[in-house]
Amino acid sequence: MVKSYLEPAREIKVRTEVDVLVVGGGPAGIMAAEAAARGGARVMLVESRGYLGGNLTIGLPILGFLGGKGNQIIKGLPQRFVERLQARGAATAHRPCKLHISLTIIDPEVAKIVAQEIMEECGVELLYYTFVADVIKEGNVVKGVVVESKAGREAIFAKTVIDCSGDGDVAYRAGVECRKGDEEGGMQPPTLMFSMRGVDVQRLRDAITGEPDKFDMDIMPHEHFREGKFITVGLRNQILQAQADGLDITVARTILITGLAEDEIWVNMSRVNGVDSTLPESYTYGEMEARKQIYRIESYLKGYVPGFESAYMSVVAPFMGIRESRVIVGKYILTAEDILSCRRFEDAVAVASYPVDIHHAKGGDCTLQYCGDCYDIPYRSLLPADVEGLLIAGRCASFTHEAMASTRVMSTCMALGEAAGRAAALALKAGVQPSELDVEVLRKRLIEESAYLNTL
Numbered sequence: 001m002v003k004s005y006l007e008p009a010r011e012i013k014v015r016t017e018v019d020v021l022v023v024g025g026g027p028a029g030i031m032a033a034e035a036a037a038r039g040g041a042r043v044m045l046v047e048s049r050g051y052l053g054g055n056l057t058i059g060l061p062i063l064g065f066l067g068g069k070g071n072q073i074i075k076g077l078p079q080r081f082v083e084r085l086q087a088r089g090a091a092t093a094h095r096p097c098k099l100h101i102s103l104t105i106i107d108p109e110v111a112k113i114v115a116q117e118i119m120e121e122c123g124v125e126l127l128y129y130t131f132v133a134d135v136i137k138e139g140n141v142v143k144g145v146v147v148e149s150k151a152g153r154e155a156i157f158a159k160t161v162i163d164c165s166g167d168g169d170v171a172y173r174a175g176v177e178c179r180k181g182d183e184e185g186g187m188q189p190p191t192l193m194f195s196m197r198g199v200d201v202q203r204l205r206d207a208i209t210g211e212p213d214k215f216d217m218d219i220m221p222h223e224h225f226r227e228g229k230f231i232t233v234g235l236r237n238q239i240l241q242a243q244a245d246g247l248d249i250t251v252a253r254t255i256l257i258t259g260l261a262e263d264e265i266w267v268n269m270s271r272v273n274g275v276d277s278t279l280p281e282s283y284t285y286g287e288m289e290a291r292k293q294i295y296r297i298e299s300y301l302k303g304y305v306p307g308f309e310s311a312y313m314s315v316v317a318p319f320m321g322i323r324e325s326r327v328i329v330g331k332y333i334l335t336a337e338d339i340l341s342c343r344r345f346e347d348a349v350a351v352a353s354y355p356v357d358i359h360h361a362k363g364g365d366c367t368l369q370y371c372g373d374c375y376d377i378p379y380r381s382l383l384p385a386d387v388e389g390l391l392i393a394g395r396c397a398s399f400t401h402e403a404m405a406s407t408r409v410m411s412t413c414m415a416l417g418e419a420a421g422r423a424a425a426l427a428l429k430a431g432v433q434p435s436e437l438d439v440e441v442l443r444k445r446l447i448e449e450s451a452y453l454n455t456l
């Protein structure tokens with residue numbers, strides 16, 4: 001087999017030219033596109049799937065709207081998004097949680113339509129089923145992207161591109177230095193989420209609160225489970241028993257998330273170690289392996305966890321969720337030390353609080369480290385070190401492996417998306433590159449738009 005193929009150069013159609021092009025319509029991308037459009041820019045959002053939401057659509061609660069001291073630390077557009085869900089009965093209030101700081105349960109389907117409505121309302125042009133495959137660069141300045149779709153290969157020119165692809169696809173192709181994982185390149189494992197219906201949630205509550213020694217929970221006092229929506233992280237004894245009985249369960253803890261319906265539980269328990277979502281063969285292996293695991297997990301729940309006796313698998317998430325892949329090396333790399341010391345930055349554009357929560361790459365247990373209050377994320381973490389015309393928001397911004405284990409939660413990704421979108425719009429108005437934008441102007445605008453900045 002020949003090892004490489006020299007693709008002939010060819011002329012491709014220019015689909016459009018916009019002010020701001022957002023790549024990826026997950027939590028970060030939706031907020032980035034909305035913020036840029038509300039700031040007066042002509043915005044296009046390109047998404048490889050046929051709907052918006054990214055990981056908002058796989059059955060996860062939004063973690064981290066509240067800080068370690070119980071105050072709300074993420075407001076602005078992310079809060080307005082949740083309020084729109086709440087108005088339809090599709091989101092709960094932000095519930096404090098000792099383990100996860102705070103949880104906000106949402107309906108993944110309603111999240112898709114609300115995100116789409118917001119895009120339509122603020123005039124963002126959407127392009128689904130389109131994959132960003134390359135960048136257009138002049139010197140060190142990104143001028144647009146090359147996309148692939150059923151229509152073939154096309155160019156989209158933009159004054160600023162915001163990479164919200166989760167995997168840093170645009171940054172990587174633009175030659176921005178990117179990193180993956182810990183010192184050995186080990187990344188947090190992915191999970192294929194699924195939901196069970198027909199669960200007797202009251203029976204589960206009764207078991208946890210009635211026999212806390214048997215149905216043990218990590219950190220959480222068992223009273224927490226008496227009422228309200230919850231996430232269990234525990235039931236280790238039950239997994240050990242199932243394993244002793246020969247059931248192949250690869251995790252130590254039972255992670256269950258109450259859905260909005262009374263009999264609904266989302267299950268966060270499959271894990272495939274060693275998957276790299278930027279390599280299709282590895283992602284394929286992960287997806288295949290996770291799909292096998294979820295049926296074994298279903299058997300475990302029905303056989304060993306109170307309340308699941310008559311439950312059935314209802315929805316399998318549309319794709320396996322990726323916890324970690326590429327991050328960029330930006331003008332500032334946020335570290336775990338910054339997080340755990342509640343560090344403040346003069347150029348802060350978002351505030352976060354979620355613990356450094358690492359599902360270790362080689363398996364075994366998780367480790368969580370808390371800052372006790374909240375910390376700042378600087379604007380420089382959204383800027384590549386030496387490429388212009390590009391901002392990066394969401395889980396692929398500039399963090400160490402440990403820091404990303406905190407900043408990856410969706411409320412934080414949303415806040416970073418808003419900051420990037422507002423920065424792009426302001427930079428265009430000022431006629432400067434995002435890296436040259438006066439960060440005080442950006443911070444002032446964020447505060448005017450009711451984003452929370454823990455002002456110095």
Ligand SMILES: Cc1cc2nc3c(=O)[nH]c(=O)nc-3n(C[C@H](O)[C@H](O)[C@H](O)COP(=O)(O)OP(=O)(O)OC[C@H]3O[C@@H](n4cnc5c(N)ncnc54)[C@H](O)[C@@H]3O)c2cc1C
Nearest residue numbers: 024026027028048054055063132166191321322394395410
């Ligand atoms: C199993 C699991 C459990 C988690 N638990 C929680 C939790 O309970 N609560 C919480 O708040 N967070 C949780 N997280 C973390 C959180 O979901 C993610 O870190 C967060 O969604 C990242 O947001 P994002 O916008 O950066 O990326 P994503 O949500 O991944 O969105 C990226 C979007 O970009 C699109 N895209 C990617 N590449 C391209 C391309 N080349 N061209 C066009 N489009 C592209 C994708 O289709 C996707 O829609 C969890 C993550 C996982 C995987």
